[in-house]
Amino acid sequence: MTRITLHIGPDAALAARLAQALEARRDALAARHVLVPRSLASIGPNALALAAGDTGDPETASLELDDAARSRLRRQIAGALRDEIAAARPDRVVICAARLADLLHPGDIAALRDMLAPLADAVEIVAHVDDPARLFAARYAAQVMAGRQADPRQELSLLSTPDLRAALIAARPVGDPRTGVVPVIEGAPVWLDLPGLARVWAEVFGAVRLRSASDAPIWGDGLAEEVRATFALDAAPDPLPAARPPVLPSAAWLSRARRFNVALARLCAREGYAVPMDLRRRLLAEMSIPGPPVDSGSLHAMSDRLAPDMAALNRAHEGIEPAHLAPDPPAPGWIEADPERGFRATQYLLAFRPLIEKVASTSGPLNLSPAARAAMPITARHKLAALRGSAFAPHDALPPRPGATPVFPPAPAQGTGRTIVACMKNEAPYLLEWLAFHRALGFDGFLIYSNDCEDGTDAMLDRLDAMGFVQHRDNSAWRGNSPQQHALDRAMDEPLVREAGWVAHIDVDEFVNIQTGDGTLDALIQAVGDATHVAMTWRLFGHDGQQAIEAGFVTDRFLRAAPRHLPKPHTAWGFKTLGRNTGAYEKLSCHRPNKLRAGHEDRVRWVNGSGAALPDRFARRGWRNGRGEVGYDLVQLNHYALRSVDAFLVKRARGRALHVDRKIGLNYWLRMDWSDVTDRSILRHRPRLAVEHARLMADAALSALHRAGLDWHRAKAAALRAHADFAALREQALALTLAPDERAAWALVLDTES
Template identity: 45%
Template sequence: MRIVVHIGVPECGAEAMQSALGQLRPELLRKGVLYSGAAGRSNHSRLYMAVSDPGRADPLRHARGFAPPPVQEKLRRDLAQELQAEAARHPDARLLLFSAPQLATLPDTAELERLRSLLAPLSGDITILAHLDEQARTLARFYAEALRHGRLASLQQELSLAESGAPWAATAIAGWGPVQSAHDCPEIQGIPHWLDYPALVARWQQVFGADKVILRPHDPTGATIPDQLCTLLGLKALRRKIAAPPADPPASAVTLARWRQLNAVLARVLATGRNVPRPLWRGLLAEASLPGPPVEAGGLAALSRRFQLENRSLVARFPDLANCLGPDGPRPAWAEPDPGFGFRATQYVAAILPAILEATTAKPAERAGMTPAAERLLSDKAKEILVSLKGNRFAPHDRIGPPSDVESAPFAETAPVPLPAGKTGKVILACMKNEAPYVLEWLAYHRQIGVDNFLIYTNDCSDGTDALLDRLTELGIVQHRPNDDWKGNSPQQHALNKALREDLVRKADWLIHIDVDEFINVRVGNGTLDDFLERVPDATNVAMTWRMFGNNRVETFEDRPVIAQFDHAAPRYCPKPHTSWGFKTMTRNSGAYGKLSCHRPNKRDPGAPVQWVNGSGKPMPARYHEKGWRSDPSSIGYDLLQLNHYALRSAESFLIKRQRGRALHVDRSIGLNYWVRMDWSQNRDVAIMRNLPRLAAETARLMADPEVKRLHLAGVEWHRAKAAELRDTPEFAELFRQTQAMQLDDLERAAMALALEIDG
């Protein structure tokens, strides 16, 4: 086996390369090429964190909790074992591939030696791959990204060095002082030493060999990636077409000037001992952004002149670099623009000062101990993760978004709105199995917030769900379809594929796929979908992010509204575990996508315009146009709409769900691990309860039909009997006991869930 390590460089297409490798992973493996999963899902940042200087923690290690040298050393040992196990699982692989653009930023050969030592047990044949673009273009992109992370210096920092004639890499690295915090890391604040490409190549050749460094041109479109991979990996062709991730438009030069001034004020705030969480910081930068032209690489001509001779020497050795290392045409010399409109960074920061003060005084993650339940239940791995989570950016907290624990005036009832001829309006598609007690509440709720039609598939029901839906179909409330003939691992996906042929779907204005344990919680106007859509008139897709509602220590199944029984949830800031910020999508039926999947539409028409927004009505990053089913700190938003997810309900209901199995992945069981990931019960959220009066009125209208009422009550009795039966079964009785003992706080739950993800 030989190894190829793709080291970036930063801002030269690593994300497109990693996206291509991820899409091609199965085909590559069939051809004997293993794209590592042990080093990370896509970007192999664990490889970088394991070998960087133990005494100088970079921003990534700070953020992930690996800053202390002993913790980093354990990461290195664990990763070494996992890489060897991964290689052993794939004995036919002839090539092992890694990708992490952070590796190019390692400043000294000692770190590269650690990387070689880590990989040596796998293979002694290691090739280094780097993609390059002309330094001025690369710096313009890097500058914007560094400002997003808190950079304080302007581009004059690099231009002054370029004009001085001093050795670039040596001078830049000499300025790397001791690191006191993640904010003052030289990777953010310093001059990027790796722009000196000849010095970069020499350093890697010194460790890995003179013939072991390959340079390739950066392709902004990503179109040449498959051909480059074939050449690099010795493959004839790759059959699968890849979709390059859409690039977000560059921030304007005026925006960057504003960001730098905001960073300076926020740095002074940090110096007083206050805490400014990253989501709050980034939200402020986004709020201050303005449209306009970006920084022009041609205005950084001093940098292009500085590297002109070195670039010529590289082109002589690597002719493919000829086009990418040519400078842009000359433009007026760069000068930081006026931020415009009387901008004052101090006023922007003053507006969020209350949130900063709250974040500073409320630090649950810094609690030294753990609850008795956590001491008893958490594995050693989970306890290690708990320590690393404390104070880092993945620690859950409830300090974003609008208040959710304040009771408000009830929403007014709504009446059905007549639809234009030939239209079916807003349509929910859903799949159900043994959900009879919950159907009427869910239907009544969503009818009151403005859903016009429902297409519901069922399979293998034994509690009367199918009969109840048949009666509701007769009354014109829903359209019910049997799905007992499903094939594959997903009855849900089988149903969604069939749904595309339905008139109800083809004639819809909006398509929404949610489950019966999910409620669209609109927080504006009268709490209807129209009230929300008025705020986002150009939206084509709405990412409705989950807020997980836990068990609330409710043991017994009751025939009462779910949204009234369960009012405690996950914290609003909960980036880990990965399920916490999953979203479902409300999609305008414009033909932009050719397939419906569980969380989002797929198979996008490349020429179709799309505008994704989050639950705060703000645009989502362009990468979501093609793929993605989870929000992250850059895309989360709950201000106007959230998706309340009641995955557990009562403990007895959970037992029934456990026996029933999953609709999406029937090959995955629901057990204690599922409970750990879903039982968030420390943060009160009663916003949805404004709907209770109109929910009661609409439910009464549905129950006015005697047959609907009879079938609903029959379903309730079936669930009561099934719960009693399961509680008398030893396996389920033990599961019930374990769930009730699982009393963890938010940080402990996140740590345990992350440990379960790592352990599989």
């Protein structure tokens, strides 16, 4: 029998302390058949409350969640919890979600019940209560530091209303992120009517357990026992170190902050700014001033109004200790504190305005594209909100490349020891273009491994071997986790690698696009001078609206790519390495040589695709460039990971060369389908490519194998389109017409390799 115990707050500090204890003791609790779900934390902050109903959370105010998006979020949460519960088979699931107390309507609470009820045999609700005035004083402080403009008279004026909870809900303003009005910040906390909170939750879930707690034990050695009692565990978890309880802002600081919030809201309304929460907190921190916090005794009218009902709760719940709920001594009625020292909010606003204009104008509602609005999960929307306006946002505003002089087809270099090592499986339609292209640049050695081919790629490589164009090795007997790494380990013993002057490992969907001089490998080697290793950074090319597998050149058909400034997701600036074969490294890996030999530390010099020196750490590790390390001026690696939609389906069915235990699905498409910026730079190489390709196709046996391979891929794609799973994947992929920052944010969330 599995039981879910759900803690709904509303005491935010206490709930945070309980959650901290649960997180710290997750593994120990799992051994006792108690599950603390990881999935809720990964989905996003306050995910349960957001899925149940719109709480007006400031962190999600701009995420554009309509009913359909909220339903998807509910399914996502339920599915993630179901998987965790099925894997762990716990007796008890414990969840701490203090924001749930802010749910306004019984319908929202019922939605939460409907989401959780199928996952367990029983769901019980527990909440921690305190004196209403004391709870409100802490919430008011948090609200002001998050942007609240109204003072406590908003709540005090409602105390004479017979149905206090209804009055608190009715007083909540309509949210408007652009003017700083966020309901959960600006509005009265609906749980201020603590008896009303218990009543509405009990109506939906049945009995609600209420508890009270003293600060001293919670922040000291009594935490473990409170966790046990709160979540009805058989035994208390191991004790946690004592922690310092949170210190509330001084009353004078709150007075300053509230007045500044009013002034800032006026500016935002006039100029259309939206201020990110982290910036607001930074600004308010600048005006801090020491002093005592708001005295909850000055809010004793709240305690007096609810005293009879609180006494009834005290009698009905054995978890409540009467001393814990005793109000602080009454004090004169609330009056806002003096902000002190001649504080003027407008002076601070004037000083902060340049920073506000720089940052705030880039934030606000997400304004999602139709595809993102229809499908983007809440976690990706959170990531997008953080990405926009940051230094990691995609754009194509890198300095322009130097102009390139058109070139014509010289004879390929011969005998210069410039070797490419490659691994292939089912690449028949693309092999000859790739080989011709790199021969035309000046590579003259090709060591190619193949495994488990069904489309004739291995037969084409055998023919090319017989013609003297490549050296083909059968890799079908590979062992380990990666056929590619198995081949690269073998390659180190091959004369074509050992005796080469330069070596690169690239795949058949990667093209070395040299931008300097006449576009040849000679020009690139001359441009990098004494560098020993060139990090050739990917430029990701998407499907560019192409759906079918066609006979034309990949480099002709796919001319739209990712923005050049694309630091996230991490795969976008991956690189492959062109390296001098100096014997400095013991091992060849997918992206670079590895295992630097002792004594060679000063004999390697790594540069980026612009010829600029890379940090010393690249001598030993690293397979991607970061900001300040990327460069495309001399060379970029055009990466056609998808090609057409049908080609993607065939690749999906084939599996992966490096990580055979990972599936290629929508995650891969989201990371790789960049069709945002036109890049025709590779076409300067087309005359030489055409000459070399014609030379290869002149062989009747080779051209027949190429055509047969193309037919095989077309037939395979047709069969996959008729398969329900692949048809659904194709439909999903075609529907995802995303803006660059939307794609980046979603890919970051889905990425399993980060």
